Amino acid sequence: MKTVIAMENVTKIYRIGDQEIQALRGVNLAIEEGDFVAIMGPSGSGKSTMMNVIGCLDKPTSGEFYLDGHPVSEADDDELAIIRNRKIGFVFQNFNLLPRTSAVENVELPLLYAGVPAKERRERAIQALESVGLGDRLANKPNELSGGQQQRVSIARALVNHPVLLLADEPTGALDTKTSMEIMHIFQQLNEAGKTIILVTHEPDIAEYAKRIVRFRDGQVVSNELVTARRWATLQEAEVMA
Amino acid sequence: MNFWESVRVSLRSIQTNKLRSFLTMLGIIIGVSAVIAMVAIGEGASANVASQINGLGSNLLIVSPGQARQGQISLGAGSLNTLTLADAEAIAQNESVAGVAPSINGRAQLVWRNKNYSTSLEGTSESYLQVRNTDVQQGRFFNHLEVKERANVAVVGTEVVSNLFGDAGANPVGQTIQINKIPFEIIGVLQSKGSSGMTNNDDKVIIPVTTAMDRITGGKNVGTIYVSAVSAEQMALAQADVQATLRARHHLKPKDSDDFQIRSQTDILSTAQSVTSVMTALLSGIAAISLVVGGIGIMNIMLVSVTERTREIGIRKAIGATRWDIQRQFLIESVTLSLLGGIAGILVGIGGVLLIGKLAGLPTSISLPPMLYAFLSSMLVGVIFGVYPARKASQLKPIDALRYE
Known part of the structure; x- marks a missing residue:
């Protein structure tokens, strides 16, 4: 089994004026391929910083971090951009789709920066949208889609470049219960198909859809254990809840 | 991302802000059309003067009396x-x-x-x-x-x-x-x-x-x-x-x-032409200043655009856009703005010249070089005044840009 995330003694220190804020204080974490990990913790626990570091949006101050075997600590800004493009698919709480841009063009975006030719780009984007059940919404712009549909577009965008890791930051935070369950259903299906998923959330019941929960407090990992009573999201259940 | 993708993205962003883009381009339009009109009028005047001097006679020499001098002071041609x-x-x-x-x-x-x-x-x-x-x-x-x-x-x-x-x-x-x-x-x-x-x-x-x-x-x-x-x-x-x-x-x-002076037609012609070319240069200089003002307008709006689209820049960067990708996108956008302004300016300039020629009866001469010059300089304006906003956009940190409301 391949190790997707390997962190050794990772720290992150922010300087705001004269003040130093230790957001991460020596984190050790390994996540294997095919895992589905929920990162939990109260606000200020360092879970957002953790998400930024894992997502290569921010570099650790010290420590070793390997993503899919690549040493992220040594990469410069442009190398980080390429790692984000090839290795990571982001799903954000507020979707972060480009406004006034159709669903299919939003999904094409990572392929655009990966240098994939236009025709192949369009085909793969359509495929990705069909896989999240939005084959009939290709030309719709974000403001013409519901919250759940927008989040599915952003999942399609995250998947289109076949990343090794799907990184979701509070993906259900802006959605109602039924839609949340639909989204979690998609995540579980993807994980069953072998995709490694990291889910950052503060909702315990959402975290229980994952295989494993890593808890943060004061910039450190306080627990890392398998979910004993794992929940399964089904579409029927979603219908019932509605 | 290749070049044409960037052009397409830029065109779209210009299209979504039609009025603003037009107002931004207006500076360039005025500058370029002024260059075209000034040069056309200047060259027309110069051609007119030349044809009049040629009309004085054929192979003409003009002999006039010399200048009387009192000590070192010349009393002017014809004073003798x-x-x-x-x-x-x-x-x-x-x-x-x-x-x-x-x-x-x-x-x-x-x-x-x-x-x-x-x-x-x-x-x-x-x-x-x-x-x-x-x-x-x-x-x-x-x-x-x-x-x-x-x-x-x-x-x-x-x-x-x-x-x-x-x-x-x-x-x-x-x-x-x-x-x-x-x-x-x-x-x-x-x-x-x-x-x-x-x-x-x-x-x-x-x-x-x-x-x-x-x-x-x-x-x-x-x-x-x-x-x-x-x-x-x-x-x-x-x-x-x-x-x-x-x-x-x-x-x-x-x-x-x-104690006499001989001037040929060519002498007179070159004197007259040097006068009109100074005029043309002066008018073009004024027009060039308005191009620079237009460029500042573009820079201003591009800076506003970078701030407005901070979130978009964050999304693009998170998804894998490199600094150069972002820089190029904004640079192409400013060049596109200035080039569209340049083309519109050339058309307005030609129209204006034809109108002036018709209404005021001034001789005008529309030629290609000033148009190329205006086109290229408007492109240059786009590049020069686009570099700073584009750099600023490319240096945004993705996490800060994503968090920006």
Whole structure:
């Protein structure tokens, strides 16, 4: 089994004026391929910083971090951009789709920066949208889609470049219960198909859809254990809840 | 991301902010159209001046008296009366010279019946038509005999005809008019040449130079001698011959400077053209300033655009856009803005030039080089004023940009 995330003694220190804020204080974490990990913790626990570091949006101050075997600590800004493009698919709480841009063009975006030719780009984007059940919404712009549909577009965008890791930051935070369950259903299906998923959330019941929960407090990992009573999201259940 | 993708993205963003993009482009549009219009008007004026100078005569040399000096102070061209009719006749003896027309100028009061009209008077010889490259449109010009005999004959310009005879509708040829109270017979009407600058070429009366000296102006000297060379190639030779002839006749020693001045048409032409080219450069300079102002407008709006689209930049960066990808996108956007402005400016400029030509009757000349120049400089403006906002956009940190509300 391949190790997707390997962190050794990772720290992150922010300087705001004269003040130093230790957001991460020596984190050790390994996540294997095919895992589905929920990162939990109260606000200020360092879970957002953790998400930024894992997502290569921010570099650790010290420590070793390997993503899919690549040493992220040594990469410069442009190398980080390429790692984000090839290795990571982001799903954000507020979707972060480009406004006034159709669903299919939003999904094409990572392929655009990966240098994939236009025709192949369009085909793969359509495929990705069909896989999240939005084959009939290709030309719709974000403001013409519901919250759940927008989040599915952003999942399609995250998947289109076949990343090794799907990184979701509070993906259900802006959605109602039924839609949340639909989204979690998609995540579980993807994980069953072998995709490694990291889910950052503060909702315990959402975290229980994952295989494993890593808890943060004061910039450190306080627990890392398998979910004993794992929940399964089904579409029927979603219908019932509605 | 390749080049055309960036162009497409830029065009879309321009399209979503139509009014703002138009207002931004307006600076460039005004700058470029001003350049085009100014250059077209300047070149038109210069071509007009050139054609008028060429219309003065063919292979023309203009000999004028030298400048009198009191100590070191020049009293100006023509302040000496050194040229005589005999000088003109001597010049005519040179083989390189095709014709000589001495000229003496004055004002004259013309009277016909109850009408009177004040105009300029020129006394000259029978070679006038050939030397000055013109003709009579009615009647005839005076001949050698009439010059020799100091005949009271006159050739008038069309302006004089319409002022004196216009109302009566009489045929001017054969009429007797009074010039400064002396009766003259009109024998011909000069071809209309139109006005050049301040002087109206059709508003004059021409009489034999001998008659003029004798009865109107008095004195023995002529003001100017117009000389035409046999051919364009012989111009330099003719100029040297005229100089040698005059120096010999005026008994100048080798160390003396000329007491006359010889100017050729080309001299006058280059003087006039240097004047108009300074004008053109000045006008273009003003237009270039407005291009720079337009560029500042583009920079301003691009900076606003970077701030407004911070979140978009964050999304693009999170998804894998490199710094260069972002920089190029914004740079292409500003260049696209300035180029569209440049193209619109060229069209507006051409339209404006045609309109000015039609309404004001100014001569204009639209040529390709200023358009290329304007096009390229508007592109340059886009690049120069786009670099800073584009760099600023590319240096945003993705986490900060994503968090931006």
